Amino acid sequence: MKSTPNFIAILTLLLCLTGTFVRSQVLNPPTPADNPNLPGNSAWTAACASADFNEYFVNFTWSPPLVQANNEFILELSDANGDFGSPRELARAADKNTEFDFEFRFTLATDIQGDGYRFRVRSTSPELTSDPSAAYSMYFIGYNDPILISQDASGVIPPGGVLEVCDGSGITLETHNVPNADTYSYSWYRSGTLLAETSNALNVTQSGMYFVEIDYGVNCSGSANTLSNTIEVSFGSSQGISINPPTTNTLCATEMVTLEANISGMGYLYTWFNGGTIVSGPTADASTYTVDGSVSGFEGEYSVRIEGPGICAEQSDSVSIGAAGDYTVTRVNEPNLVLLPGRNETLTASTTAASPTFQWFRDGTAISGETAASLTVDTPGTYYAEITETGGPCTLPAKSTEETLVVLPTDLELSIDYVGTYSDCAASETTLTVLQINAVDPNNNRIDVTATLRNDFTYQWAKDGIAIPGLTSDQLVLNSVDDNGFYTLEGVLESFTATSNPLSVRLAPESNLTIEATGLQVCEGVSVSLSTSTDLTGMDFAWRKDGVELSSAESTLTTDEIGTYQLAISADGCPILSNEVVISNFDASGIAIDLGDSIVIPSGSSEIATATGANSYEWYDAANTLLSNTESVTLSEEGNYTLVAAVGSCSFTLPFSVSFRDSFEVPNVITANGDGINDLWIIPNTFSRNNDITVIIYNEQGEEVLNEVGYQNNWPASSTAFTKRNQIFYYKIRNAQETLRQGTITVIR
Incomplete structure (x- = not known):
């Protein structure tokens, strides 16, 4: 029982040394804060960011003790479901380690879309994480203009906003003006009722009034102003509209034909088309349309569209109406012909007419007797043929070929x-x-x-x-x-x-003009020489640097300036350029030793260090003895070494050190009995004889018995007195920032 006070003292000392009695920091969940840059603002309840506004704040509090000087507080955001499996960093603060109440500023990324985001704060030294915050709606409003919808995203909004669909066939309404439309979630409505579809396209199978908006959550959707136009979809029954077969599909210029729809007398609206052009209507009960062959351009594909109460709008298949007996004429010969002395030329016309007659003209006057498909000419002038169709169902006007110019040259x-x-x-x-x-x-x-x-x-x-x-x-x-x-x-x-x-x-002569350099890098006191194997004697040549001609007239160019060099010579009146040689400043950044500049090896063993980034290498020890002149060297002794690496004529000196790796831990028992074995407390080389390391030893009463920088592995001294046979001491090994090791030493005598 008499040892109880000593036990308590020892326990108290150990707890103090290990920090057991120190209260740890508490990081509180962050909460929304007002924006100091917006006058009269209050703390936000939902974040609705956009390209025009994207600045938010949260308040963060924590309790002492103080964190480490190198600590950083990091604000993190969960995913849209509140999961921190892959948190997103929003902000960090390295200058708030003495402030227990401060605010983080953050912005929303463009892919933030959801109602379940949570915040937390993490510290780095010590490593602690707050509880998650409450869940918040957070959206980046990437699109905030009214949406336009149309059938199949065609971009065509129906007249009056009404689409009539036949026989219950479904249609698709889709946005057509939203960039990257598939990156958003949507709310579709039918006559005011929210539907389940959330994509930018909706399959419609029921009548109703349809519109859509981007779903930015309950708090942000309205402010985004994305509500679309409304399209009324009406489902009706097909009437099977068609055009009865006409009495003829071809017309002469004096003829007409009446097209008749197969449905009439129902009070429907009829619209007649020639191709995509409306030629009549919409007119009630106009179930017929007359095509007049005397009207220019009457030929085409005719169809009819009907619409009315209780039916869907539908359009018939087309009926083709063309011109009867139509034919073409073509000039076969060249448009310009030259009459040379003693020669003639032949003109020819071609036609698709079934029973053609020909008449040739010169300078606008008919040539008597020339009524064949070809004409031989020996007189200059402007010629063409007029062709008339004498057969077929219609009397058609004559057609003329293109003109041919026949000249007698001077x-x-x-x-x-x-x-x-x-x-x-x-x-x-x-x-x-x-x-x-x-x-x-x-x-x-x-x-x-x-x-x-x-x-x-x-x-x-x-x-x-x-x-x-x-x-x-x-x-x-x-x-x-x-x-x-x-x-x-x-x-x-x-x-x-x-x-x-x-x-x-002036063709370019073949050339193999090349230049070479004694090196590609220059450094202080070191230059390079450029030369060519081509004999320049008697030639007009010039050296160029960065495209600018130099004043040097020597066949070999010596330079210590960086740049792109070429040699230009003149041959057969053409300049010939050599290859380019790029000279740069010596760059030692690529020279490295694979084991680094502080090499640690096990005592009694060796390591092979290899250098890269240069052309040649020399390895020296502290006595300046050359150990190797290759890229590698074998190292087995502690000490300071030097690598001299060269690229061309430029060299770089890289000092490095070799030390032995500690092969034992800090001992906790020594036998100070004077037998020369384990009499002293020997600690690893990492900690001993190091002027950056302090060793402190306490006795059982917590009194310092040693406080030494650069400990020499020499405790206890031979004169140290011990009060008991197995006495316990306590130690700390520290550097300037932290305690590296701590524990007990038992001295057995």
Whole structure:
């Protein structure tokens, strides 16, 4: 019983050392707060954010003791069902560690949509989490304009907002003006009754008045102003509307035909269509429509639509009405023909008429006796054929072919051009060709006769004014720098000789001009040299940096400036550019040792360190002894080391250290009996002889018997007196911020 006070003292000391008596912090659930930036505002009850407003606050309180200096408070949000399985971070505060009552500001992400969101606050040091808050409606209103709905999202709103549907067939109403429509939930209504559908499309099978709005919850939906237009859907029975077969489907210009609906006398409204165009109605009981063949454009596809009380609006299939005996005429020959001396040309007309007659005209006057499908001409003028259908059911007006211009030229002109895109010194091949041949008439008018006369000319190509033997086609292929020069083409036809415009050709010479550099990085005192294996003697050349010509006239360029370099030479009148070489500043950031710069190895073993990011490596110990000149080195001794890594002529020095890993824990028993075995309290190297570590030892009464920075593994001293055989001491090992180890030491004597 006499040891009871000592036991209590020991227990009290241990509890104090371990912090058992320290009360832990309490984090309270956050609650909505008013917005200090909105005058007269009160705490929010639901968050209805949008692009125009998105700023909210919650109040957070917590109770002491103080948190650690490096603590952060983090405001987190659950999912829409209140689940924190994957919480969303809204805000964090690192400067509120001495404030027990403060507010978080947060905004809503665009995908926040729901009524069950909860908040909580988490601290990082110590690691604590508050209870969840109450549930709140929170919506980001991404769309806040009136919705437009239509059948199948066609964008066509029916006249009067009424859709009439036949025979109970369902239709689909769908939004057509909401971007990313499938990202929202919707509330559909039929005559004011909320329906179960929540997508942006609704299958309608009952009559009623339909509208929709985006569901932003009870608190936010109304303010979003998304209520759509209303469409009244009416279901009725089909009458089977059709058009009775007409007496004829083709009309002459003097004929008419009456189309008749199969339903009449019911008081319905009738609308008649030719294709998509209304030609009559809607008119009550107008069950017939007369098509007049004398009206231009009467041909087409006719249909009728009926509507009325108790029936659905429906439209018939179409009936085709066309012109009887219609035919086409076509000019077969070229539109422009040239009469050369001693030659004639043939004009031809074609027609689909069953029994045609032909009459040819020159300059608007009928040519006597020329009533065949073809006409041979030897006189200039403007010609066409007039064709009349003499058979068939109708008397039809005559039709004329397109005109043909026949000229007797005073001159022929020839022009040439490149085939495709061409630029001097950009291509290694090009083709020249006849572009156009013009006939010049006595009035100096030019008529394009390329298609007619191209193959009738005799051609001769010339380079720099000298004819090239053997090159006599209408095209010329050039594919060598030896072909560079000015080209013309001469064409001869009968008594006419035409010389073309000249074209310049400068093809790019083949080149393998390349440059090389002694390095790609420069650093202080280190430059690089650029050179080429091409002999530049007698050549016009220039070095370029970033596209700008340099003043250097040397075949080798030495530089310590970063940039993109090229060599340009001139050959056959064309500039030739070498490859680009990019010179950059020496960057040591990529040089690294795979084990880091503080390497820890087990005592008595070794580790292989490997460097990357350079071209060559040298490893040195503290005595400057070279250990390796490869990318790797074997390390087995503690100490300071140096890696010298080089890229080209630039080098980088990286110091690092090697220490032994502690292989034992802090001991809790020593035998201070002077036998030289376990007489001293030896702690791991991590903590001993370290000027950043303080070791404190207490006796059973809580009195310090040692307080030492950089502990030397030398306690207890030989002169230390112990009051009992098995005496207990207490220790703490600390750095500047925290206690690293603590416990008891039993000294056995």
